[in-house]
Amino acid sequence: MKSLTLRNKKTSWKRSQNIGLLYIAPWIIGFLVFQLYPFIVSLIYSFADFSIIKTPEFVGLKNYINLFTKDRLFYHSLKTTFIYVLIAVPGKLIFALIIALILNMKLKYINFYRTIYYMPSILGGSVAVSILWRFLFARNGLVNILLSKFSIAPIDWLGSPDVALYTISLLKVWQFGSSMVLFLAGLKQIPGELYEAAKVDGAGKIRTFFSVTLPLLTPIIFFNLIMQMVNAFQEFTSAFVVTQGGPLRSTYLYGLMLYEQGFRFLKMGYASAQSWILFIIIMAMTALVFKSSPYWTYYDDEGDF
Amino acid sequence: MKKSVKRIMVVCILAILTLSIVGGLSIQAAKPKKVQLRFSWWGNDARHKATLKAIELYTKKNPHVEIMAEYGGFGTYYQKLLTQLAGRTAADIIQIDYKWVNDLASQGKLFVDMSKMSNKIDMSGFDKKFVKDQCAVGDYILGLPTGISVLGLIGNDSLLKEAGINIDQDWDWDKIIEEGVKLQKFDKNKHLLYMKTIHYYYLTKVMLKQKTGTDFINDDYTLAFTKKDLVDVFSYIRKMIDLGVVPPLEETVLFDGGDPDQNPNWLQGQYAFNSNQASKLAAIIGASKFDIDVARYPVPKNAKNPGLITSPAQILTINKNSDHIDEAAKFVNWFFNDPEAILTLRDTRGLPAVKKAREILMKENLLDERVVRMVDVTLPFSGGAENALSLNQEIETIVEDYIHQVGFKKLTPEKAADNMMKDLNYKLQELKSAK
Numbered sequence: 001m002k003s004l005t006l007r008n009k010k011t012s013w014k015r016s017q018n019i020g021l022l023y024i025a026p027w028i029i030g031f032l033v034f035q036l037y038p039f040i041v042s043l044i045y046s047f048a049d050f051s052i053i054k055t056p057e058f059v060g061l062k063n064y065i066n067l068f069t070k071d072r073l074f075y076h077s078l079k080t081t082f083i084y085v086l087i088a089v090p091g092k093l094i095f096a097l098i099i100a101l102i103l104n105m106k107l108k109y110i111n112f113y114r115t116i117y118y119m120p121s122i123l124g125g126s127v128a129v130s131i132l133w134r135f136l137f138a139r140n141g142l143v144n145i146l147l148s149k150f151s152i153a154p155i156d157w158l159g160s161p162d163v164a165l166y167t168i169s170l171l172k173v174w175q176f177g178s179s180m181v182l183f184l185a186g187l188k189q190i191p192g193e194l195y196e197a198a199k200v201d202g203a204g205k206i207r208t209f210f211s212v213t214l215p216l217l218t219p220i221i222f223f224n225l226i227m228q229m230v231n232a233f234q235e236f237t238s239a240f241v242v243t244q245g246g247p248l249r250s251t252y253l254y255g256l257m258l259y260e261q262g263f264r265f266l267k268m269g270y271a272s273a274q275s276w277i278l279f280i281i282i283m284a285m286t287a288l289v290f291k292s293s294p295y296w297t298y299y300d301d302e303g304d305f
Numbered sequence: 306m307k308k309s310v311k312r313i314m315v316v317c318i319l320a321i322l323t324l325s326i327v328g329g330l331s332i333q334a335a336k337p338k339k340v341q342l343r344f345s346w347w348g349n350d351a352r353h354k355a356t357l358k359a360i361e362l363y364t365k366k367n368p369h370v371e372i373m374a375e376y377g378g379f380g381t382y383y384q385k386l387l388t389q390l391a392g393r394t395a396a397d398i399i400q401i402d403y404k405w406v407n408d409l410a411s412q413g414k415l416f417v418d419m420s421k422m423s424n425k426i427d428m429s430g431f432d433k434k435f436v437k438d439q440c441a442v443g444d445y446i447l448g449l450p451t452g453i454s455v456l457g458l459i460g461n462d463s464l465l466k467e468a469g470i471n472i473d474q475d476w477d478w479d480k481i482i483e484e485g486v487k488l489q490k491f492d493k494n495k496h497l498l499y500m501k502t503i504h505y506y507y508l509t510k511v512m513l514k515q516k517t518g519t520d521f522i523n524d525d526y527t528l529a530f531t532k533k534d535l536v537d538v539f540s541y542i543r544k545m546i547d548l549g550v551v552p553p554l555e556e557t558v559l560f561d562g563g564d565p566d567q568n569p570n571w572l573q574g575q576y577a578f579n580s581n582q583a584s585k586l587a588a589i590i591g592a593s594k595f596d597i598d599v600a601r602y603p604v605p606k607n608a609k610n611p612g613l614i615t616s617p618a619q620i621l622t623i624n625k626n627s628d629h630i631d632e633a634a635k636f637v638n639w640f641f642n643d644p645e646a647i648l649t650l651r652d653t654r655g656l657p658a659v660k661k662a663r664e665i666l667m668k669e670n671l672l673d674e675r676v677v678r679m680v681d682v683t684l685p686f687s688g689g690a691e692n693a694l695s696l697n698q699e700i701e702t703i704v705e706d707y708i709h710q711v712g713f714k715k716l717t718p719e720k721a722a723d724n725m726m727k728d729l730n731y732k733l734q735e736l737k738s739a740k
Binding site: 070140 | 388391413553554569698710715731
């Protein structure tokens with residue numbers, strides 16, 4: 001009798017396991033076909049001369065050596081990408097935090113504002129918005145028309161090699177919605193009594209922010225930093241649609257170079273090698289941020305999960 | 306559990322078998338086999354509409370054929386095509402650009418060799434030399450030219466008249482500067498010649514050919530020009546910018562992705578000329594609210610080679626992996642030679658390359674006189690077909706980078722020429738060793 005129930009339990013456990021696997025099958029299949037397979041294959045191609053139409057030909061480390069020693073644009077596009085990440089990521093986090101602080105206040109119609117402020121994040125990555133940006137920031141575009149009302153001379157936001165990268169970064173900052181929502185959730189988690197205690201101790205608004213709010217938000221900042229950094233290193237759409245990497249290759253981000261090598265010059269193997277270098281860079285940067293986190297993030301529960 | 310799986314499998318296999326047998330029978334029973342063809346092209350609205358109408362006409366006459374149209378803009382067409390060719394999912398009939406001929410031919414025989422199709426496609430209307438020079442590599446003809454396109458000047462005639470500039474003159478490079486300065490005096494905000502980055506590249510190639518008499522890169526992977534030639538060209542570009550003959554690059558590079566019909570400054574009448582292909586003329590006339598006229602691209606009196614760019618507007622190919630090569634060829638034949646097709650397609654793919662088509666359209670008064678004139682005034686000054694290296698995409702990006710260095714005033718013409726020749730020689734060595 002006892003063994004029977006045990007077996008029943010066992011089979012029912014097995015069946016529920018099978019059903020569970022069935023439920024996540026779409027994800028697993030998607031992962032294997034669209035992520036793991038391309039991941040491995042691109043590593044293999046990175047050691048080959050491959051033009052997507054002809055059969056790949058093994059060339060050893062040649063692609064990597066050429067990238068580091070011969071390519072006239074490799075270091076330039078790396079540098080551009082790092083500058084882009086350095087501007088766009090902190091800019092986005094600070095902006096998202098400010099908006100989150102405003103939306104955390106008790107205002108009338110607050111939910112309406114929250115929805116409105118999230119909109120750019122839904123639209124941000126699309127081609128249509130990139131084209132809109134091109135018109136807004138053209139020499140005789142709306143932004144310059146507004147500036148002229150304050151007697152400021154027109155600026156070539158996208159046409160000048162010295163300015164374009166900042167303008168492109170601004171597009172990224174503008175899509176602050178998802179980070180903002182996380183900050184908002186984090187702000188709601190901070191216990192009210194801490195603020196009351198700070199008030200009793202005579203701390204002003206600014207002091208409270210730096211001594212109470214910011215330390216308690218550090219886990220969220222940490223998470224946002226990692227996610228946004230990983231995204232920013234792979235940025236492609238804005239530079240491709242708005243500026244095509246120009247003017248003077250000032251917005252020639254790494255993703256754009258990769259695309260050009262692969263699809264314009266048919267050097268798929270070379271592009272694969274490039275994408276692996278980017279992968280290693282992103283992994284290293286992420287590891288660095290993780291290593292640094294004990295020094296600046298604060299966990300209520302000592303970081304236990 | 307296992308048994309039921311087996312049972313299901315058996316049922317499935319049986320079902321598939323019966324279906325395929327029945328299906329096979331039904332295919333044999335139907336007289337003309339149902340054929341599905343796919344046709345991919347890029348273009349503007351006018352071309353899409355005309356082509357869709359032509360397809361409709363053809364399928365009405367040949368009810369056993371169904372043609373799926375796959376069309377869009379030029380922007381990512383090449384990337385999509387390459388991916389499809391690699392995955393063997395490319396269309397049966399494919400429109401390609403003449404600049405891709407060498408690159409695609411180097412990837413193996415992807416398209417049906419047209420030189421072996423003369424029994425299925427009537428090619429008597431094509432200029433044989435033109436086809437061999439521009440659509441073939443050696444004896445392998447990748448496709449047939451849809452139209453003839455030339456690089457010329459498209460003018461805002463209203464503005465030119467207002468400023469007192471005569472469009473009907475024998476344009477050379479000095480006159481461009483002269484009249485450009487005149488226009489600047491007339492109105493500080495107007496510029497004589499609007500060019501996208503790629504048109505600065507064409508200007509560089511044409512000027513070099515006019516100086517040296519040959520393509521700017523030799524077949525043996527060496528440069529065909531001297532440093533002085535290149536410095537002259539770069540200095541000329543700098544002079545155009547400094548004098549306001551062309552708008553500043555800061556203003557124009559934003560619109561490198563499109564044509565003047567999408568550039569607000571052109572549409573507002575800020576520019577007097579645009580250098581462009583004749584095949585773009587229809588779209589530009591359609592979008593511009595002022596009079597448009599055409600002129601020949603500048604040729605100096607002492608040119609060693611007039612050097613003007615004349616090319617197929619596009620090239621129509623048949624996919625080698627198509628299951629219905631004969632049916633595709635039948636459609637291509639109809640597309641080029643049938644009067645009804647000609648009257649439907651008109652000049653949406655440039656001035657038709659088939660002689661009979663030009664005659665029919667001329668007789669019916671359906672050709673825009675300006676398209677014909679632009680081609681007519683240019684052809685006598687053609688620089689001939691360019692060689693493979695002069696059309697290489699990597700070479701193009703290097704030249705364009707240095708044009709920007711000069712145009713944005715980051716490098717002097719001398720320094721830019723030095724660096725560019727170094728980079729070009731380096732890339733040419735790489736291309737040579739990869740061969």
